[in-house]
Amino acid sequence: MDGKLVQINGPLVRAELDKARIGEQVHLGKLNLTGEVIGREGKIALIQVYEDTESLILGEKVTALGYPLSVELGPGLIGQIFDGVQRPLQELAQLSGDYIPRGISVPALKHDIKWHFKPNADLTAGMLLNGGQSLGSVPETKLITHQILIPPDRQGELLWLAESGSYTLDEPIARIKDNQDLEKSLYLSHYWPVRTPRPYDHREDAIAPLITGQRIFDTFFPLLKGGKATIPGPFGAGKTMIQQQIARWSDADIVIYVGCGERGNELVDVLETFPKIIDPRSKRSLMERTILVANTSNMPVVAREASIYVGVTLAEYYRDQGMDVVMVADSTSRWAEALREVAGRLGQMPVEEGYPAYLASRLAAFYERSGRVNTLCGKQGSVTLIGAVSPPGGDFSEPVTGHTKEIVQTFWALSKELADARHYPSVSWTESFSEYVAITADWWAQNIHPDWYKLRSEALSLLSQAHELIRIVNLVGPEALSAEQRWILSGADLIKEGVLQQSALDEVDSYSSPEKQFLLLQIMLIIYHKGEALLTLGMPVQELNQLPLLIKAKRCKSTYSSEQIEDLKQFIVQIEHDFQHYYNEYQQ
Amino acid sequence: MRELEYRQASAAHGGLLFMHGVPGVAYGDQVIITDHRNHKRNGQVVQTSQELITVQVIEGTDDLDLERTWVRFLQKPFEVSLSTDVLGRIFDGLGNPRDQRPPIVSSLKRNVNGSAVNPAARAYPKEFIQTGVSAIDGLNSLVRGQKLPIFSGSGLPHNRLLAQIVRQAKLLGEESNFAIIFAAMGISYSDALFFQKNFESNGVLGNVVMFINQADDPTLERLILPRTALTVAEYLAFDEDRHVLVILTDMTNYAEALREISTAKGDVPARKGYPGYLYSDLAGIYERAGRIKNRHGSITMMPVVTMPSDDITHPIPDLTGYITEGQIVLSRELQSLGIYPPINISPSLSRLMKDGVGKNDTRDDHMRVANQLYAAYAKALEVRNLASIIGAEDLSEADNHFLSFARDFEENYINQDEEQERSIFETLNIAWDLLSMLPAAELSRVSETDLARYHHWEG
Incomplete structure (x- = not known):
């Protein structure tokens, strides 16, 4: 169906296209740009264009394509870097050079390579199959066995299933007869519209923590597999580093990293370092479980809006195969700004800071696509969503941070003050929260140590006492504090430097196993309590602060790796021994 | 190419010219407007619909007699001619000569x-540039292909600092000279002259291309100028294998020009009257810095942003900080203490430092020393704050160490002569002299090996 262009206003154009449906894809003009219908006014269709509209001419042809923005789902996604509308960037670079051309479409997946397909042994011809069921599997990488799913909107009687063997994406691997008696071929890949959440059987409660290897998260503000979290922070607070750490170390099966309106060089960093990093659990390269979606800040703004949905649809697809997927979106503020830009050009009434009124509901609908589910093929999978927010001026009361805070259960607030003092990760322990602590406490009690919840609370209370005391010190100086109060400050320093601060650049410290996290916390608290006891025996606090044990304890995190658990336990024995010695001295 | 010339302008105000019924005009095309005195003005199509074409007139719409104004549509976007002859020349924002010499003639336009660089084609910047300025090299290292802005304020010496960097910037162990693109938007005559003289006296003029739009030149030219300059930079870097250092000053004037035109167009404002697309627009400029795989050249960018009322949360520095790879922040407080360069360490940052320094690039301890200086200075500032309340006499001995550390750090490390070029090793040695004013127990960011090798605490 064709029409013609009647108005061009930046990325928003109007065309006479009277039967186009909202959400439908269109091609525009001689340049063959791609766009999406986002509204209709009588015969006029409002179209947002994923590419720069420079040199488009009024009256040029507009063609409606008859389908909404969809992604291709099948083997070959892992290890790729896609743009905001799922064009493979590496292939694009080979085809057309260093700059992104306009009007070019490249299939997301390679259709000429063969995959080894192994049919599902439980299936036989004549069986009635539902959407989402597994037809068989393909080893996608050494880590990922890809389940080939019947598209969720298809069902019918299985007529034929291919034998074990090698197939390209264009060769049918099954045929079904649907309920209208039509024969349909099924392939290794299928398409799914990105703005429609993929269906599942039913939701389940999230129960297991997502272990990120980052102490401030796992120990203090945990996130669950299937949960949702946000990281708001002003620029320079270390947001990107934190997200990369999560993408690196979290114990998910698949990580999807969406660079939405961010720096090109950050994605290059991921592209260059991830293949070299060896995942501590699987001992394989991290790239074998990672998909990147990149729409950098200088790429067209409308594709930025789409990139978030492309990412989450990929996440749901792997969830449907029974995997735990983490999607990191950096940053949802840029996505919201893309919404704002289009809304502004549409002349929609702005509510807060120029954002349209539907910002909150769009955000909520996006985060709602996270969760732990029972899939249509009877497995359990989860999508965990972590969205960064870039509040203007670091002001958390701005609309995107404010609305996101109401939606998520885990809030990792970054602090400019901590970052300025190079306290990394600069997650504020006073402003952050996690509503998942009670659930994770069960996991820690069963898997690591029954005292986890108690120690965590003790540490947090020590930190908050110190926070109060520092206010006093800032008013009247440290002399006003009693010896016990000054020891509380030292105790809080032990927690801050020995547990909370974690260097992403230090090979040993970058990842902390739950055992190591617990032991470090235990070490700091043992020192604090033993010191408390010595104070009551009359040891001066200055002397206590000079103990060489303190600096040793603070260095434990980078001295002992997650494999050297026994050495950490030995260190506790030494602490107890040393303190016994002082104790005896002062008792006499 | 067929050109269209019309005399049907129906309205003009605020730098915009409105035309009725012009068919076949493309969005973004260049326009030449000839006024009744036969003077030519430049314009660009910024909106098209069947009824109305909106043209943004760079030299402004003042004094246009609509009945006697001819508008010619060139049917091509804004282009710039490229050749190595640009070196040593001075242009305006559209690439026309400002130095009374002939225009550049080239078939390459x-x-x-530009177009967005494919992220998959980028190479990660990691080659350390020694600027000879301790506060930058030691703590916020610049690497080749980075975009690192200077956040300044009116009256602060960002121009002198930039001139010093231009003079001194080099790669360790490599005799390479940067080609310099100097893009000035809305700066004063004296600032423009300062740079020109500076380039001349250093004998680098032959490696410099200047694009100048002074404070009294057309405001809207500032919107095209950085794009023209960067197109030339891309040509020099990626066609001619040159390492290019781009100086953009002052981005605040650029953003104000953008606000002016967006208000005239009736765009919905976001913060402080700036359009919602300010972020994307700035990114379209800043992201043109970088390196590309299999190409030898690079574009390193140092934009200047003067913060209105010294407010770092103002939209222009704020959005800039979200796009660039760090920022160097100048401080009025240090300036008043007579410290040059008055670089405020705490909010300054270089995001690409971690991969450009260390064992194979500078020295093994570099990153840890930088972190330690940051942490110690942060603590020292707390102590200084406290001392201003309770008096320095009541401070503990340990706190007094920090107090003198802060003073020496500012006076001996940050502070340096405008003509002084410190090697990175000198910078690191000064750092260790300062860290030796603190006991080892306070230095948890450096390793024990570092302490054994460099720390000389005398108590």
Whole structure:
């Protein structure tokens, strides 16, 4: 169906296209740009264009394509870097050079390579199959066995299933007869519209923590597999580093990293370092479980809006195969700004800071696509969503941070003050929260140590006492504090430097196993309590602060790796021994 | 190419010219407007619909007699001619000569808007540039292909600092000279002259291309100028294998020009009257810095942003900080203490430092020393704060160490002569002299090996 262009206003154009449906894809003009219908006014269709509209001419042809923005789902996604509308960037670079051309479409997946397909042994011809069921599997990488799913909107009687063997994406691997008696071929890949959440059987409660290897998260503000979290922070607070750490170390099966309106060089960093990093659990390269979606800040703004949905649809697809997927979106503020830009050009009434009124509901609908589910093929999978927010001026009361805070259960607030003092990760322990602590406490009690919840609370209370005391010190100086109060400050320093601060650049410290996290916390608290006891025996606090044990304890995190658990336990024995010695001295 | 010339302008105000019924005009095309005195003005199509074409007139719409104004549509976007002859020349924002010499003639012309670099084709910047300025090299290292802005304020010496960097910037162990693109938007005559003289006296003029739009030149030219300059930079870097250092000053004037035109167009404002697309627009400029795989050249960018009322949360520095790879922040407080360069360490940052320094690039301890200086200075500032309340006499001995550390750090490390070029090793040695004013127990960011090798605490 064709029409013609009647108005061009930046990325928003109007065309006479009277039967186009909202959400439908269109091609525009001689340049063959791609766009999406986002509204209709009588015969006029409002179209947002994923590419720069420079040199488009009024009256040029507009063609409606008859389908909404969809992604291709099948083997070959892992290890790729896609743009905001799922064009493979590496292939694009080979085809057309260093700059992104306009009007070019490249299939997301390679259709000429063969995959080894192994049919599902439980299936036989004549069986009635539902959407989402597994037809068989393909080893996608050494880590990922890809389940080939019947598209969720298809069902019918299985007529034929291919034998074990090698197939390209264009060769049918099954045929079904649907309920209208039509024969349909099924392939290794299928398409799914990105703005429609993929269906599942039913939701389940999230129960297991997502272990990120980052102490401030796992120990203090945990996130669950299937949960949702946000990281708001002003620029320079270390947001990107934190997200990369999560993408690196979290114990998910698949990580999807969406660079939405961010720096090109950050994605290059991921592209260059991830293949070299060896995942501590699987001992394989991290790239074998990672998909990147990149729409950098200088790429067209409308594709930025789409990139978030492309990412989450990929996440749901792997969830449907029974995997735990983490999607990191950096940053949802840029996505919201893309919404704002289009809304502004549409002349929609702005509510807060120029954002349209539907910002909150769009955000909520996006985060709602996270969760732990029972899939249509009877497995359990989860999508965990972590969205960064870039509040203007670091002001958390701005609309995107404010609305996101109401939606998520885990809030990792970054602090400019901590970052300025190079306290990394600069997650504020006073402003952050996690509503998942009670659930994770069960996991820690069963898997690591029954005292986890108690120690965590003790540490947090020590930190908050110190926070109060520092206010006093800032008013009247440290002399006003009693010896016990000054020891509380030292105790809080032990927690801050020995547990909370974690260097992403230090090979040993970058990842902390739950055992190591617990032991470090235990070490700091043992020192604090033993010191408390010595104070009551009359040891001066200055002397206590000079103990060489303190600096040793603070260095434990980078001295002992997650494999050297026994050495950490030995260190506790030494602490107890040393303190016994002082104790005896002062008792006499 | 067929050109269209019309005399049907129906309205003009605020730098915009409105035309009725012009068919076949493309969005973004260049326009030449000839007024009744036969003077030519430049314009660009910024909106098209069947009824109305909106043209943004760079030299402004003042004094246009609509009945006697001819508008010619060139049917091509803004382009700039490219050749190595640009070196040593001075242009205006559209690439026309400002130095009374002939225009550049070349068959190679490129659209000034460029195209986005494919992230998959980028190479990660990691080659350390020694600027000879301790506060930058030691704590916020610049690497080749980075975009690192200077956040300044009116009256602060960002121009002198930039001139010093231009003079001194080099790679360790490599005799390479940067080609310099100097893009000035809305700066004063004296600032423009300062740079020109500086380039001349250093004998680098032959490696410099200047694009100048002074404070009294057309405001809207500032919107095209950085794009023209960067198109030339891309040509020099990626066609001619040159390492290019781009100086953009002052981005605040650029953003104000953008606000002016967006208000005239009736765009919905976001913060402080700036349009919602300010972020994307700035990114379209800043992201043109970088390196590309299999190409030898690079574009390193140092934009200047003067913060209105010294407010770092103002939209222009704020959005800039979200796009660039760090920022160097100048401080009025240090300036008043007579410290040059008055670089405020705490909010300054270089995001690409971690991969450009260390064992194979500078020295093994570099990153840890930088972190330690940051942490110690942060603590020292707390102590200084406290001392201003309770008096320095009541401070503990340990706190007094920090107090003198802060003073010496500012006076001996940050502070340096405008003509002084410190090697990175000198910078690191000064750092260790300062850290030796603190006991080892306070230095948890450096390793024990570092302490054994460099720390000389005398108590």
